[in-house]
Structures are given as structure tokens and as C-alpha cells.
Amino acid sequence: MEFPYNQAIALAEAPRLPLARFRQDVLTRVAAGWRVLALFALPGDDIPEPVCLLGRDRDGRLAFLRAEPTLAYVSLTPECPQCHLFERELYEQWGVVPEGHPWLKPVRFTGTPGRPDLPRPGPGVTDYFQVRGEDVHEVAVGPVHAGIIEPGHFRFQCFGEEVLHLEISLGFQHRGIEAALVGGPDRRTVHFMETAAGDTTIGHSLAHAAVLETLAGVAAPARGRAIGRVALELERLANHTGDLGALAGDVGYQPTMAFCGRIRGDFLNLTALLCGNRFGRGLVRPGGTAFDLDEAVLRLLDTRLEATRRAAFGAAELLFSSSSALARFEGTGRLTSEAARDIGLVGPPARACGLPRDARHSFPLSGAGAKDIPMQIHDFGGVYARTLVRRLEMEASLDFIDATLADLPPGPVNRALPATFPPDTLAVGLVEGWRGEICHVAATGPDGRFAAYKIVDPSFHNWFGLALALRGQQISDFPMCNKSFNLSYCGHDL
Missing domain, CATH: 1.10.645.10 (Cytochrome-c3 Hydrogenase, chain B)
Known part of the structure; x- marks a missing residue:
């Protein structure tokens, strides 16, 4: 359902959509210029309900979409990349599997407290995207940094001085x-x-x-x-x-x-x-x-x-x-x-x-x-x-x-x-x-x-932007690229 900003809505007015309809409505709105502002779950009686909040910048309208309770649905990420981190978090926090997600690795290094036995249909906590080949090497930075900043791990896949890919791992404290x-x-x-x-x-x-x-x-x-x-x-x-x-x-x-x-x-x-x-x-x-x-x-x-x-x-x-x-x-x-x-x-x-x-x-x-x-x-x-x-x-x-x-x-x-x-x-x-x-x-x-x-x-939206910005750059460019985004560790770890 659509509604104007600064207006509350009764949850009863937001119908629970079949999963295929929920997914299609999200993709249709994104194709029409809406943005995904939040994708998470509401606690159901026994099974969580995935929900999506979208916004339209040109007129300040919001849309709230609510799916029927489920523990699995077809991933949005292959067709809507801005959902990739939201879906990983949705699984980590609620156990809802976005089937077909290309890289369902943890959002937070420590996972979610209270769910240590949650099965993971994808990479483990310490698995990283890797580039292989002669003269390819890795540079690892963190998670412990100088001064008072919070932990964050950066793993650079390099060919000489050129960065081919930057893997960012956050959430070492999971503040709750x-x-x-x-x-x-x-x-x-x-x-x-x-x-x-x-x-x-x-x-x-x-x-x-x-x-x-x-x-x-x-x-x-x-x-x-x-x-x-x-x-x-x-x-x-x-x-x-x-x-x-x-x-x-x-x-x-x-x-x-x-x-x-x-x-x-x-x-x-x-x-x-x-x-x-x-x-x-x-x-x-x-x-x-x-x-x-x-x-x-x-x-x-x-x-x-x-x-x-x-x-x-x-x-x-x-x-x-x-x-x-x-x-x-x-x-x-x-x-x-x-x-x-x-x-x-x-x-x-x-x-x-x-x-x-x-x-x-x-x-x-x-x-x-x-x-x-x-x-x-x-x-x-x-x-x-x-x-x-x-x-x-x-x-x-x-x-x-x-x-x-x-x-x-x-x-x-x-x-x-x-x-x-x-x-x-x-x-x-x-x-x-x-x-x-x-x-x-x-x-x-x-x-x-x-x-x-x-x-x-x-920061939740922008950390992956930093990773993309480093591709093809010299590793010595990382400090100023990082500071030009200046993202938060703790704001990501909530």
C-alpha cells in the first residue's frame, strides 16, 4: 500500500501478499523509480513475515509491502542488487532464506546472538571472494585498527598494486x-x-x-x-x-x-x-x-x-x-x-x-x-x-x-x-x-x-559502493577512497 510521509498506517490495512506477488511488486516499483529503504521481517505467530519499505524521491511517497509468513522465497537480488545486503541480513536475523541469492554470506562476522545453529546455505563466516592466478596476492587489513575506531576487516585482492576486488567484513561486536x-x-x-x-x-x-x-x-x-x-x-x-x-x-x-x-x-x-x-x-x-x-x-x-x-x-x-x-x-x-x-x-x-x-x-x-x-x-x-x-x-x-x-x-x-x-x-x-x-x-x-x-x-547502503569504487585502483588510493565515503562500523552493526 502507498501512503504519504509523516502518516502512520494500520498494519491491518497492509494485506499479506502471496510470495510471488510480493516479489513482483517490489521489482515493479524499483523499475519504476522507487528505492528500497528497508527490507526486514515482522514477527508472526510462528513464522516471520518479510516486509519491504520503498520510497519515491520525486513526490515523497512511501510504499509498504507485506508478504505472507514464510521461511523461504525467491531472492530479489539477481534482479534488484540494492536488496543484496538486506536479504543476507533477513536470513541472518530471521532464518528466511532468499533462494538463489548469489552470495549469502554473513552480514555480521559474529552472526546473530542466540542463533548459533542457524544453517547457512552458502559461504561461511571466514569465506571470502578470491581471485586466483599468477602474481595475484591478498592484502588483509584489520579487524583491529589503531586508535579508537571499531573493528572492520578489509581484504584486498590485488594484481601488483592494482585492486581487483575489495572484500569488506563488518559486525564483529553485534551490538543488538x-x-x-x-x-x-x-x-x-x-x-x-x-x-x-x-x-x-x-x-x-x-x-x-x-x-x-x-x-x-x-x-x-x-x-x-x-x-x-x-x-x-x-x-x-x-x-x-x-x-x-x-x-x-x-x-x-x-x-x-x-x-x-x-x-x-x-x-x-x-x-x-x-x-x-x-x-x-x-x-x-x-x-x-x-x-x-x-x-x-x-x-x-x-x-x-x-x-x-x-x-x-x-x-x-x-x-x-x-x-x-x-x-x-x-x-x-x-x-x-x-x-x-x-x-x-x-x-x-x-x-x-x-x-x-x-x-x-x-x-x-x-x-x-x-x-x-x-x-x-x-x-x-x-x-x-x-x-x-x-x-x-x-x-x-x-x-x-x-x-x-x-x-x-x-x-x-x-x-x-x-x-x-x-x-x-x-x-x-x-x-x-x-x-x-x-x-x-x-x-x-x-x-x-x-x-x-x-x-x-x-552506511548499510554505501559500504558496497566503497568496494566497487576500489576496483581498478591502486591500493595506495584506498585511504582517500575510504575517507571520501567515511562510513560507520557501529552504524552498520545494530
């Missing part, structure tokens, strides 16, 4: 956040949202807030929503700035790297002015925000923001005026728009391939205008394009923050939600985080509590 959300919302729920991906606290918190507001039929007040959106753009600015600096460092251009390390901290400190926490924890709550901004804070934000704008633009200009740095970016790690569309890329990597995908435009939060932040698109599809899109998005975010703080709506910042939610109802929250589209889907049970809660971090 989605399972812990069942039975909520409760006092722990907001904490789980704020830490789903620690550098995307605002993005995931806003997506969750949108879910509960949609379930309750309550819109956040204009002032609270505006403050939350300012925080979302500050989060984007901090991380895009960090990425520009890291990309500069990856090609040995030290001035921008050094400047951006400090400037990223300046943007984080601006977020701390909103709520006392540099990552925005404690700010966004369902129904609005937990903090208001008085005139003194607004004046301080204005002063610091202008100084940080000048510093950020100066650091970016240094990078983009360096012919040696740009020579390393241009032509490196390219993806075609067709490949990006086939595998379902989102966020800056998708927009760098010419795909107009931005939830701020297609699925705006309640109270937000669909065109108040211009979409930044490039069509070259490589490291240079992904870097340029980030720089342009920084300019657009700063302009939005300036305009919003200069005309902040009056009134309260939070509206109370009811203590109970409608039973057997489904709601969706979509937010354009700094990495790309964040999708939260909640289905309540007969008691109005979460019977299922699905989180799709943008």
Missing part, C-alpha cells in the same frame, strides 16, 4: 540495539538512539522523534523543530570539515588537515552551546527539543559561527587551490550513476554520482520546507566529486543556520506525546544525516509497544 528496542519505548530508548552511531547523534535522534510523533499524530512545535534542524546541520558541518581535513592528510597536504582538525572542534563546540554536549546528546527529544535558546546564546552563536565560517572556507580554499591535491582526487575511485543507482547509494556519494537523493527534499521533517537547503549534486562520481559535494553542502548548511537563527520561530520547544501509542501500527522516520539517509521503521503490537524496530544507517 534493534533487539533491545523491542517492547519500548522506555527510558533507555533515547539513549540507544543517541548512540546508534555516535557521530550521528542528532540524525538518529531526529529520525526516532519523527517515528514517535507520527505514531502519536503530534507535530513538534516550530521552534523546537528549528533548533533540532540547526543541530543537524552543525553535525553535518563538523563531520564534513573533519572529512576535508582527513582527505587532505591522505594525499599529504598538511595545511588543510591541520586547520580542519581545529575547525571541526569549533563546530562541535557550537553544538555544545545548544545543550552542553559536543555531540548533541540530550538535545533532541520526541516532540521537539529539551533545550531552548535565549538571546545571549543566540548572540554568541552568531559571533562564533561567523568566525568558524571564515576559517572553514579558508581551509577548504587552500585544498581546492592545490593542484597536487586535486590531481590525486580527480579520476580516483569513480562510480557511474548506473552503478550507484543499482546498489542503492545514498547521501553525498549518491549525489556525487548525479543522483538527486536527499531526504531533506524528498521526505522533509514536519514543519520543514522541502527546498530551504539547496541540494548539491556533481556527476563525476569519484573522490573529487565526493569532496566537492561536502564543501558545497557546508556552504548550504551555514546559510541555513544563519537564516534560521535570525528568524527563530517563537513559542515552546517541546510538545508532550501521549503515554500510549496506537496498537498494530507502522510509522517511518527519515532524516538526511551527514552520511546520508537515515531510516527508522517502527511497528507496534497489540499493546502499543514496539513489536519490531528497524534502523537503516546510510
Whole structure:
């Protein structure tokens, strides 16, 4: 069934489709321009029910398809590659076999806790795609990395210095956040949202807030929503700035790297002015925000923001005026728009391939205008394009923050939600985080509590894009290709 964004639907209104009809409807919609936003399962009486959420960017419509209970169906992946990781996860979490899937290997290295005896009709945990031949060799990196980043394993199949294929293995911890959300919302729920991906606290918190507001039929007040959106753009600015600096460092251009390390901290400190926490924890709550901004804070934000704008633009200009740095970016790690569309890329990597995908435009939060932040698109599809899109998005975010703080709506910042939610109802929250589209889907049970809660971090869509971008590249290109995507380990491991 189709429905508009920001509207909950009763699960009883979504018929259980025969498996062949379910599969055909998904493929028909994808061929017509819809995207797979989430593919997972709802708990049935004894057997799970596969479900698919699709979105259409041009008009912000959603479609929810529900299959009859099953433990096997004909795989969508051979005809719809963007489903490949969703189907692997569907088997891993629910035991539903997508028959004919080309590579049903684990999504998470540890599998799914509580299901150690789940039979696997395909590669094992440690099986990798391999290239054989004279002078072909493997380079293994991780899973343990330097510093504080979470584990991830990269296995390069190389011929000399050329990368033929990159195999990425994630999910070494399997944090179990989605399972812990069942039975909520409760006092722990907001904490789980704020830490789903620690550098995307605002993005995931806003997506969750949108879910509960949609379930309750309550819109956040204009002032609270505006403050939350300012925080979302500050989060984007901090991380895009960090990425520009890291990309500069990856090609040995030290001035921008050094400047951006400090400037990223300046943007984080601006977020701390909103709520006392540099990552925005404690700010966004369902129904609005937990903090208001008085005139003194607004004046301080204005002063610091202008100084940080000048510093950020100066650091970016240094990078983009360096012919040696740009020579390393241009032509490196390219993806075609067709490949990006086939595998379902989102966020800056998708927009760098010419795909107009931005939830701020297609699925705006309640109270937000669909065109108040211009979409930044490039069509070259490589490291240079992904870097340029980030720089342009920084300019657009700063302009939005300036305009919003200069005309902040009056009134309260939070509206109370009811203590109970409608039973057997489904709601969706979509937010354009700094990495790309964040999708939260909640289905309540007969008691109005979460019977299922699905989180799709943008990294889930984009990790395979990084693998494709490395094909045919020099192995020395991996650091800047990796940083031009800058995907999350923990956001993938929920």
C-alpha cells in the first residue's frame, strides 16, 4: 500500500501478499523509480513475515509491502542488487532464506546472538571472494585498527598494486540495539538512539522523534523543530570539515588537515552551546527539543559561527587551490550513476554520482520546507566529486543556520506525546544525516509497544559502493577512497 510521509498506517490495512506477488511488486516499483529503504521481517505467530519499505524521491511517497509468513522465497537480488545486503541480513536475523541469492554470506562476522545453529546455505563466516592466478596476492587489513575506531576487516585482492576486488567484513561486536528496542519505548530508548552511531547523534535522534510523533499524530512545535534542524546541520558541518581535513592528510597536504582538525572542534563546540554536549546528546527529544535558546546564546552563536565560517572556507580554499591535491582526487575511485543507482547509494556519494537523493527534499521533517537547503549534486562520481559535494553542502548548511537563527520561530520547544501509542501500527522516520539517509521503521503490537524496530544507517547502503569504487585502483588510493565515503562500523552493526 502507498501512503504519504509523516502518516502512520494500520498494519491491518497492509494485506499479506502471496510470495510471488510480493516479489513482483517490489521489482515493479524499483523499475519504476522507487528505492528500497528497508527490507526486514515482522514477527508472526510462528513464522516471520518479510516486509519491504520503498520510497519515491520525486513526490515523497512511501510504499509498504507485506508478504505472507514464510521461511523461504525467491531472492530479489539477481534482479534488484540494492536488496543484496538486506536479504543476507533477513536470513541472518530471521532464518528466511532468499533462494538463489548469489552470495549469502554473513552480514555480521559474529552472526546473530542466540542463533548459533542457524544453517547457512552458502559461504561461511571466514569465506571470502578470491581471485586466483599468477602474481595475484591478498592484502588483509584489520579487524583491529589503531586508535579508537571499531573493528572492520578489509581484504584486498590485488594484481601488483592494482585492486581487483575489495572484500569488506563488518559486525564483529553485534551490538543488538534493534533487539533491545523491542517492547519500548522506555527510558533507555533515547539513549540507544543517541548512540546508534555516535557521530550521528542528532540524525538518529531526529529520525526516532519523527517515528514517535507520527505514531502519536503530534507535530513538534516550530521552534523546537528549528533548533533540532540547526543541530543537524552543525553535525553535518563538523563531520564534513573533519572529512576535508582527513582527505587532505591522505594525499599529504598538511595545511588543510591541520586547520580542519581545529575547525571541526569549533563546530562541535557550537553544538555544545545548544545543550552542553559536543555531540548533541540530550538535545533532541520526541516532540521537539529539551533545550531552548535565549538571546545571549543566540548572540554568541552568531559571533562564533561567523568566525568558524571564515576559517572553514579558508581551509577548504587552500585544498581546492592545490593542484597536487586535486590531481590525486580527480579520476580516483569513480562510480557511474548506473552503478550507484543499482546498489542503492545514498547521501553525498549518491549525489556525487548525479543522483538527486536527499531526504531533506524528498521526505522533509514536519514543519520543514522541502527546498530551504539547496541540494548539491556533481556527476563525476569519484573522490573529487565526493569532496566537492561536502564543501558545497557546508556552504548550504551555514546559510541555513544563519537564516534560521535570525528568524527563530517563537513559542515552546517541546510538545508532550501521549503515554500510549496506537496498537498494530507502522510509522517511518527519515532524516538526511551527514552520511546520508537515515531510516527508522517502527511497528507496534497489540499493546502499543514496539513489536519490531528497524534502523537503516546510510552506511548499510554505501559500504558496497566503497568496494566497487576500489576496483581498478591502486591500493595506495584506498585511504582517500575510504575517507571520501567515511562510513560507520557501529552504524552498520545494530
